[in-house]
Amino acid sequence: MPEIDTSLAALGLWAVIGYLLGSIPFGLLLTRAMGLGNLRAIGSGNIGATNVLRTGNKTAAAGTLLLDGGKGVVAVLLARMSAGESAAQIAALAAFLGHCYPVWLGFKGGKGVATFLGLMLALSFPVGLLSCATWLAAAAISRISSLSALVAASWSLLWCILLGKGGIFALTLVLVALIMWRHRANIARLRAGIEPRIGGSNA
Numbered sequence: 001m002p003e004i005d006t007s008l009a010a011l012g013l014w015a016v017i018g019y020l021l022g023s024i025p026f027g028l029l030l031t032r033a034m035g036l037g038n039l040r041a042i043g044s045g046n047i048g049a050t051n052v053l054r055t056g057n058k059t060a061a062a063g064t065l066l067l068d069g070g071k072g073v074v075a076v077l078l079a080r081m082s083a084g085e086s087a088a089q090i091a092a093l094a095a096f097l098g099h100c101y102p103v104w105l106g107f108k109g110g111k112g113v114a115t116f117l118g119l120m121l122a123l124s125f126p127v128g129l130l131s132c133a134t135w136l137a138a139a140a141i142s143r144i145s146s147l148s149a150l151v152a153a154s155w156s157l158l159w160c161i162l163l164g165k166g167g168i169f170a171l172t173l174v175l176v177a178l179i180m181w182r183h184r185a186n187i188a189r190l191r192a193g194i195e196p197r198i199g200g201s202n203a
Contacts, residue, residue, distance in 0.1 A: 010083045011090050018075040018091030022098025026067035027052045030060050048110035050145045069118030076122035089171050092119045096175055100182055111182040113149040116175055120156055124165045131156040143197040146186035153179045
């Protein structure tokens with residue numbers, strides 16, 4: 001963890017700002033705006049890019065992926081510029097929680113993969129870039145979105161170690177644990193050999 005270089009009041013403020021940014025349900029908003037129906041009634045009902053892809057609209061899915069990642073980037077960069085590295089990490093965690101547990105949707109949000117990758121890019125661009133590359137490689141090999149997410153998240157810890165990014169290791173560990181928890185149903189299906197490949201009916 002970085003040295004605390006920000007007052008508790010400022011940290012609290014950036015926690016709130018980070019949460020609010022993270023809680024914007026771009027997948028839901030885009031599918032409604034593009035007349036693609038109620039995302040909650042499609043596929044798994046998840047608000048992430050994988051489920052948006054099940055509408056058959058690749059543009060909406062790509063937009064969701066970029067925006068969900070982008071809100072993580074914005075939360076970290078704004079907090080860092082305004083209040084320092086400790087605020088950036090607080091905002092990162094809050095943004096992730098906002099995506100997964102948005103108050104606007106009864107605390108039933110996405111699984112946080114795109115937001116996680118955006119956060120990693122902003123916290124440490126080399127770690128984030130390698131994490132994105134890991135996701136792409138795992139997706140190309142397995143064609144399973146959830147497995148790719150779990151591999152990318154897990155390997156992000158290794159990238160932190162190899163690149164000497166100890167300052168974000170604790171936060172990354174917490175985020176990875178949350179991703180594992182959010183994917184617990186997927187993990188059960190992976191173990192049972194019934195997890196669908198990209199384009200299937202669950203996420």
